[in-house]
Amino acid sequence: MDVELRGITKRFGPVVANDNVNMMIRGGEVLGLLGENGAGKSTMMNILSGLYSPDEGEILIDGKPVSFDGPGDGIAAGIGMVHQHFMLVPVFTVAENVVLGVEPTGPLGYLDLKKARAQVDAINKQYGLHVPADALIEDLPVGIQQRVEILKVLFREADVLILDEPTAVLTPQEVEEFFAIVNSLKEAGKAIVFITHKLHEILAISDRINVLRQGRITGEGDPKTLDEAKLAEMMVGRPVSFTVSKGAGTRGRVMLEMSDVIMLDVTDERLLDHVSLKVHSGEVVGVAGVQGNGQTELVEAITGLERVASGKIIFDGEDITHASVRDRHRRGMAHIPEDRHRDGMISPFTIAENMVLNSYYEPTYTRGMAIDWSAVQETAAKYCLDFDVRTPSVFLPAGNLSGGNQQKMVVARELERQTKLVVASQPTRGLDVGSIEYIHARLIDARDEGDGVLIVSSELDEIMGLADRILVMFEGRIVAEFDNTDGKADRNAVGLAMAGAHQGAAA
Amino acid sequence: MTDGKDLQKVNEDMRKLLARAAFGRGNFEDLFVVPVFAVVAALVLGALIMLATGVDLPTIGRSFVALAVGSAGSLNAVSETLTAAIPLVLAGLGLGLGFRAGLFNIGAEGQLLLGGTAAVVFTFSFPSLPFPILMLFGLLTGALVGAAYASIAGILKATTGAHEVITTIMLNLISIRLLEYILRQPYIQREGRADPVSKSVPDAGQLPRLLDWLDPNLRLHAGVFLMLLAVAFVWWLLFRSKIGFAFRASGANPDAARYAGMRSGLVIVAAMATAGALAGLAGAAQVQGVLGRASPGFSAQMGFDAIALALLGRSHPVGILFAGILFGGLEAGGRQMQVDAGVSIDLISIIQALIIVFIAAPLLVRAIFPWGFRKITKGGKA
Numbered sequence: 057m058d059v060e061l062r063g064i065t066k067r068f069g070p071v072v073a074n075d076n077v078n079m080m081i082r083g084g085e086v087l088g089l090l091g092e093n094g095a096g097k098s099t100m101m102n103i104l105s106g107l108y109s110p111d112e113g114e115i116l117i118d119g120k121p122v123s124f125d126g127p128g129d130g131i132a133a134g135i136g137m138v139h140q141h142f143m144l145v146p147v148f149t150v151a152e153n154v155v156l157g158v159e160p161t162g163p164l165g166y167l168d169l170k171k172a173r174a175q176v177d178a179i180n181k182q183y184g185l186h187v188p189a190d191a192l193i194e195d196l197p198v199g200i201q202q203r204v205e206i207l208k209v210l211f212r213e214a215d216v217l218i219l220d221e222p223t224a225v226l227t228p229q230e231v232e233e234f235f236a237i238v239n240s241l242k243e244a245g246k247a248i249v250f251i252t253h254k255l256h257e258i259l260a261i262s263d264r265i266n267v268l269r270q271g272r273i274t275g276e277g278d279p280k281t282l283d284e285a286k287l288a289e290m291m292v293g294r295p296v297s298f299t300v301s302k303g304a305g306t307r308g309r310v311m312l313e314m315s316d317v318i319m320l321d322v323t324d325e326r327l328l329d330h331v332s333l334k335v336h337s338g339e340v341v342g343v344a345g346v347q348g349n350g351q352t353e354l355v356e357a358i359t360g361l362e363r364v365a366s367g368k369i370i371f372d373g374e375d376i377t378h379a380s381v382r383d384r385h386r387r388g389m390a391h392i393p394e395d396r397h398r399d400g401m402i403s404p405f406t407i408a409e410n411m412v413l414n415s416y417y418e419p420t421y422t423r424g425m426a427i428d429w430s431a432v433q434e435t436a437a438k439y440c441l442d443f444d445v446r447t448p449s450v451f452l453p454a455g456n457l458s459g460g461n462q463q464k465m466v467v468a469r470e471l472e473r474q475t476k477l478v479v480a481s482q483p484t485r486g487l488d489v490g491s492i493e494y495i496h497a498r499l500i501d502a503r504d505e506g507d508g509v510l511i512v513s514s515e516l517d518e519i520m521g522l523a524d525r526i527l528v529m530f531e532g533r534i535v536a537e538f539d540n541t542d543g544k545a546d547r548n549a550v551g552l553a554m555a556g557a558h559q560g561a562a563a
Numbered sequence: 564m565t566d567g568k569d570l571q572k573v574n575e576d577m578r579k580l581l582a583r584a585a586f587g588r589g590n591f592e593d594l595f596v597v598p599v600f601a602v603v604a605a606l607v608l609g610a611l612i613m614l615a616t617g618v619d620l621p622t623i624g625r626s627f628v629a630l631a632v633g634s635a636g637s638l639n640a641v642s643e644t645l646t647a648a649i650p651l652v653l654a655g656l657g658l659g660l661g662f663r664a665g666l667f668n669i670g671a672e673g674q675l676l677l678g679g680t681a682a683v684v685f686t687f688s689f690p691s692l693p694f695p696i697l698m699l700f701g702l703l704t705g706a707l708v709g710a711a712y713a714s715i716a717g718i719l720k721a722t723t724g725a726h727e728v729i730t731t732i733m734l735n736l737i738s739i740r741l742l743e744y745i746l747r748q749p750y751i752q753r754e755g756r757a758d759p760v761s762k763s764v765p766d767a768g769q770l771p772r773l774l775d776w777l778d779p780n781l782r783l784h785a786g787v788f789l790m791l792l793a794v795a796f797v798w799w800l801l802f803r804s805k806i807g808f809a810f811r812a813s814g815a816n817p818d819a820a821r822y823a824g825m826r827s828g829l830v831i832v833a834a835m836a837t838a839g840a841l842a843g844l845a846g847a848a849q850v851q852g853v854l855g856r857a858s859p860g861f862s863a864q865m866g867f868d869a870i871a872l873a874l875l876g877r878s879h880p881v882g883i884l885f886a887g888i889l890f891g892g893l894e895a896g897g898r899q900m901q902v903d904a905g906v907s908i909d910l911i912s913i914i915q916a917l918i919i920v921f922i923a924a925p926l927l928v929r930a931i932f933p934w935g936f937r938k939i940t941k942g943g944k945a
Contacts, residue, residue, distance in 0.1 A: 361821065382824030391822070399822040402815045413812065414823035417805050426803045437580035441573065450580050 057134055057215035057247060058082050059104070063113035066099055073099040075271040076113070081216060086238060086248040088262030088279070090255070090291055092488030093459045096271040097251050101218050104249075105137045106130030136214030138205045140221045146194040150187055151176045154207050179210050183240050198347070199230035203237065216247045223257055224486075227346045228516055228551040235261050253291075253488055255284040256517075267291050292490045300521045302500045304541065307524075308337030310370075311477045311508030312358065317367030319353050327353040328364070329532040335477065335508040340499070342523025342540070343512040346554050350532035351512045352394060355481045358510070359391045360384045372476055385414055390470035390502075394481035394512070400466040403455030407447055408436035410454045411469050443468035444494060460491030467495055471502055478502050481512045496522060516554070520547060528553040592936055593925070594882070598875070600932045601921035602889070609914040618906065626904035633899020634892030640899070642774060642783040646853060648891030649786040650675070650845040652884055654869035656797045657841030659878035663801055664834035665814035670716055670731030671842040672866025673738030678709035678843020679850040680742055680857045683761050684751060686768030694767040701768045702789070702847045709843015710836040712738070717835030721828035727835070735866070743859050753856070761857040770852035784852035790884075793841060798880040800837070810834050842866065871919050890915065 061079040065072065074096045081087050091097045102108045104115065106124030114121045117133055124130055130137075144153050155172040162168045176189045185203045193201060202222060209217055219238075223231050238248055238261055252258050258265060259279045267275035267290040275290030288296040312335040319328035328350050335341045345351050356362040358369065360381040369377045376384055385391070393399035401410050412421055412432050421432050436450040445464045447457060454462060463484070471478065480499060484492040499522060503509045513519050519526055526545055528536040536553035538545040606627070613623050634644050654671045661668040682705035686697055716730040745751055746759035753760050770789075774781035801807040813820040813830045821827060845865065850857055872890055876882030897911030921928050929936050 380824065380826075381821070385824055393822055398816075398818045400819065402812055402819050404815055405812070409808070413819065416808050422805060425805055426799070427805055427808060429803070433581055434577070437577045440580055441576055448579070449582060451583055 058118055059135065059216055059247065060116040060119075061100075061104065061113065062116060064100070064103060064110045064115075065112040066096075066103060066108060066110050072271050074103070074110070077268070077271070077273055079266055079273070081247045081249060083215065083247045084242055084245045085263045086242055086250055086261055088258040088265040089249055089251045089268065090253065090258050090265060090287060091268035092253065092291055092490065093486065095268040095291075095488075097268055098220070099271075100268065101137065101220065101249070101251065104130065104216075105135055105218060106133075131209075131212050131214065134213060134215040135218070136209030136212055136216065137218040138202070138209055138220065138222060140224060142201050142205055144193045144201060144204060147192060149190050149192055150196075150204050150207070151189045153193055153204055154211050156208075158212065175211065176207060179207055183210065183237065183244065185237060198225045199227070199233065202226070202234070206237070206241075215245075216249065217241065218249045218251070220251045221253070222250070223252065223254065225347065225514075227554050228547075229555050231257070255287050255489075258287070259284065269293060288489050292488070294490075296489050296493055300496045300500060302522075303504075305338040305340065305503050305524055307339050308506060309372075311335050311337050311372055312510065313368075313370040314358070315368045315370075317357055317369065318365045319357055319362060320365045326532050328357060331357075331367070331532075331534055333527060333534060335510050337476070337506050337508050338503055340503050340509040340511060340522050340524045342519035342526045343510065343529055344516060344519045344526055344550055344554055345512075345514070345529035347514045349529045351481070351514075351529055353532070354529065355391070355394065355479055355512055358479055359389065382414070388474060388476035390473065390475040390478045390507075392467055392470050392478070392480040392483050394485070396463055396466050401454050401462060404453050406451050407440065407445070407454050407457070407465060408433045408450040410465060411436040411439050411450075413469065415469075415473065439468040439472050440465075442472065443498070460487045463487055463491065463495065467498060471498060475502065475507055477508045477510070479510050479512075482514065483511065484513075484515070484518060492518075516547065516550060520545065520550070526550060530554065530556045596935050597925045597928050598885075598922060600928045600935055601918050604921050604928065604931055605914050605917035608917050609910060612913060613906065613910065622904050622906065626900045626906045626910075629900040629903035630893075630896035632896075633903075634896030638774070639778070639781060640895060642781045643895035643898075644888065644891040645787055646782045646784065646891070647894045648887040649784075649790045649852065650849045650865050651869055651872055651890050652790045652887030653793055653845035653848060654842045654866055655872035655876065655883045655887055656793055656880055657838035657845075658869050658873035659876060659880065659883050660797055660801060660810065660841070661834055661838040662873060662878040663814045664810035664830060665817060666717075666720075666831065666834055666838070667728050668713070668716070668731050668835065668838050669728055669870065670713060670734050670866075671838070671845075671869050672862055672864070673731070673735040674709040674712050674839040674842035675846035675849075675862050675866045676738045676742050677712050677846070678705035678839075679846025679861060680745060680761070681705055681708035681843070682768075682847035683764055683850050683857045686764045686851065687762045690765045690767070692767060697765065697768040698770060698851060701764070701851050702844060705843040705847025705850075706840040707843070709846065710840035713835045713839020713842065714832060717832040720835075721831045739859075742857070746857065746859065759859055763856050764851055768851060769855065770848065782853060784848075786848040786852040789844070789848055790887075793844070794880045794884045797841070801880070806830075806833060842869075845869070868915075871915065875919055875922055889918075 059081040061077060064074050064077045066074040077100060089097055099108065103110050105127060106129040107127045109124065122133060145156065151169060151173045154176050160168045160171040173189045180187055185207060187200055187203050187207060193204065223234065226234060242248060250258065250261060259282065262279050265277055265279055265282065266273055267287065269291060315332045317328055317331045318326060321327050331354060343351055343354065353362065357364050360379055364377065368375060371384065371387060371389065397403065402413065415421065416427055421428055433450055440447060440450060443464045445461050445468060447461065454465060457465065478499065483499065484495055499509055499511065511519065511522055520540065520543065523540050526538040526540050527534050528550060530553065538550055610623050633640050635641060654675055658668055658671055682701040685704040686701040689697060692700065712734065716727050716734060719725040719730050720727050743759055746761055751761050753762050770784040770786045772781065773783050773785060801811060809820065809825045809830050812823065812825060813827060817827060846862065850861065854861055868890060872886045873883055876886040893911050893915055897908050900906050901908045
């Protein structure tokens with residue numbers, strides 16, 4: 057099945073999200089769709105799946121114009137979307153999730169689960185998905201859950217599959233398996249739209265690439281003749297540097313030392329299991345690992361958000377095991393949180409208010425019991441200029457900023473103070489290459505000024521590029537350590553350790 | 564030379580970032596147009612309800628005239644409106660502050676009852692204290708007792724996670740029965756009375772009437788200054804003080820507040836105590852300014868009306884002031900309506916409720932009065 061988008065324009069008030077976009081999606085082909093946050097990729101795909109209707113232009117399926125009035129129409133026409141955030145019922149089995157909403161039923165409407173299971177197995181076999189039909193979703197790893205999402209779309213007989221940033225949650229090994237599935241879908245004649253902002257992936261899997269910037273197609277071409285630099289330039293509109301330019305750090309005293317730290321959950325399961333690590337001044341330590349292996353808890357233990365059951369945390373020579381969040385912050389610990397929307401900012405508050413979220417009580421910003429708002433606002437304006445936070449005013453709600461600017465705001469707040477240790481968790485998640493470049497440079501600056509920097513990221517590329525030393529976490533433990541001073545740590549070995557292969561060796 | 568130019572450019576950029584946006588049309592619509600239309604819509608619907616219950620058109624006309632005259636048509640009407648507004652605004656300020664901190668405190672009624680009773684007991688216990696001292700200490704007692712009572716719910720939430728909606732509702736029930744018990748104690752019950760009525764507030768403990776030199780029937784008392792002071796204080800507390808920033812942050816995003824090192828337990832207890840103090844003050848102002856004694860149900864459900872008031876005023880102190888004056892006017896006007904047109908005072912409750920419904924559904928108001936608003940486009944966010 058071929059789908060053509062012709063002259064699609066979509067406006068939201070004064071904002072043009074898609075501006076006269078033409079796109080061709082062919083059966084048996086993978087179309088890579090690349091673009092920064094807010095470039096209009098999602099709007100485009102929402103139009104294709106029937107969620108939005110375009111202001112201008114038309115959609116043609118096999119040459120015939122169609123019009124969609126709702127999300128049901130898209131899937132009815134054979135266009136299915138696999139969302140970045142899974143929409144699965146955790147306590148249901150795979151088969152139950154797949155048939156949810158279109159359940160095969162027998163007489164009197166009873167649920168024919170046997171039939172459902174058979175249908176699921178048939179699809180499994182056809183595309184080599186290897187998903188156990190009777191397993192509960194909550195027992196499955198993220199990579200398999202994603203295949204369940206694909207199963208759902210295939211079950212609804214989609215011929216066009218839109219995959220929205222599918223690799224964001226996968227380990228490098230899972231990505232390779234995922235690519236194999238994409239290829240088998242392609243061979244079966246399905247049309248695939250692969251959305252991502254990871255350049256090397258789009259080059260590896262796509263047959264054709266479209267680049268979207270500010271609602272317009274700014275580039276298209278054959279991955280064989282393109283490279284990452286060209287793609288990035290099309291996407292951002294200027295040349296972008298990928299390699300984090302950093303010299304050798306000068307390693308100084310120990311800034312952070314954790315020894316034998318254990319953290320338990322409510323059922324006494326070990327979230328952190330005998331974790332010991334050191335971060336020196338002038339050193340970037342990267343913590344790699346598949347999400348959910350204790351990295352979040354590691355950061356919570358260091359920053360004081362959660363109590364540890366046993367073990368010691370020493371910060372610049374002082375025991376902070378039982379210190380409060382504010383106390384640690386005051387001693388010079390900066391924390392860029394993993395989820396900026398949940399923890400790092402208050403969306404309805406102004407940018408100025410967000411810039412002093414954790415330092416509002418300091419004498420610089422206060423007069424007695426009152427906050428000196430004009431001092432706050434001036435500081436905020438200065439931070440915005442220093443960290444290139446693009447906003448017309450510091451009085452706007454932080455929620456109005458784009459994702460990249462929100463993160464720059466958080467980074468500015470954390471790094472502009474006198475700091476000794478920077479704990480950055482997923483510092484560039486969901487950001488476009490331009491913002492990533494900027495934030496990476498600032499983290500290296502912090503290192504060069506003598507801070508200890510601890511970066512937790514599920515992006516192996518980010519860890520490989522930034523860290524001087526790499527620790528790998530698996531099931532709450534640090535299972536491997538790699539020297540990466542010259543950027544020469546073995547990428548495959550790190551990937552294997554992330555998947556738990558080092559488990560025996562390091563324990 | 565270039566340095567000077569760069570500096571100039573930086574200063575220019577700073578100035579731009581620090582320029583405040585003009586008061587936008589959108590703000591104007593939210594803060595003024597929606598409430599005004601909500602009141603109009605509620606009055607129209609109120610008229611329809613009267614029609615449906617068999618009231619004829621001239622009577623409906625007379626009752627609306629009475630509502631207007633009774634709330635704002637004479638000096639006495641204005642005095643009654645403001646007098647009714649005082650406790651509502653005080654209690655509403657406390658609730659609004661709680662809402663800002665993410666606490667849905669339903670307990671103003673109980674805090675107000677106990678605060679008011681404590682003020683009465685204090686003032687008749689120390690009749691020898693001179694005028695301003697006894698009055699001020701009476702108010703202070705009311706505030707402290709209200710704060711202490713509200714803190715129970717705050718401490719329960721901070722230490723055990725007990726939800727404040729449940730605990731404050733239960734504390735309300737306890738306070739009602741507790742009040743009846745207290746009022747029957749020999750030390751407190753008025754001599755020679757079988758029903759539970761307290762002794763009176765001595766003259767030195769009363770909030771002085773402000774306009775009785777014009778007409779002894781004018782009940783407006785010095786509590787009106789207390790109300791205005793409280794509006795200013797709560798505004799300062801919420802938008803200017805350090806603790807207020809922590810209140811608002813905890814209310815808007817508790818996770819971010821925790822991340823920022825704010826202590827949620829402290830915020831919860833402090834916000835509940837402040838809210839309770841304001842509710843207690845409302846009770847004290849009512850007994851020391853209007854009633855002169857405590858009796859069962861002297862609060863006349865003000866603690867619950869104050870919830871609606873805080874929502875209507877969007878938890879903003881100035882909004883709560885205006886909402887309180889509106890409610891005070893409806894109450895004063897409603898009494899006049901009953902006298903002049905013979906319409907039940909219950910209708911006023913219906914109109915009050917309808918106003919809240921309309922305010923809570925701005926999209927409905929926009930749909931009913933499309934010409935009052937700019938066209939809003941769906942998904943207007945960039």
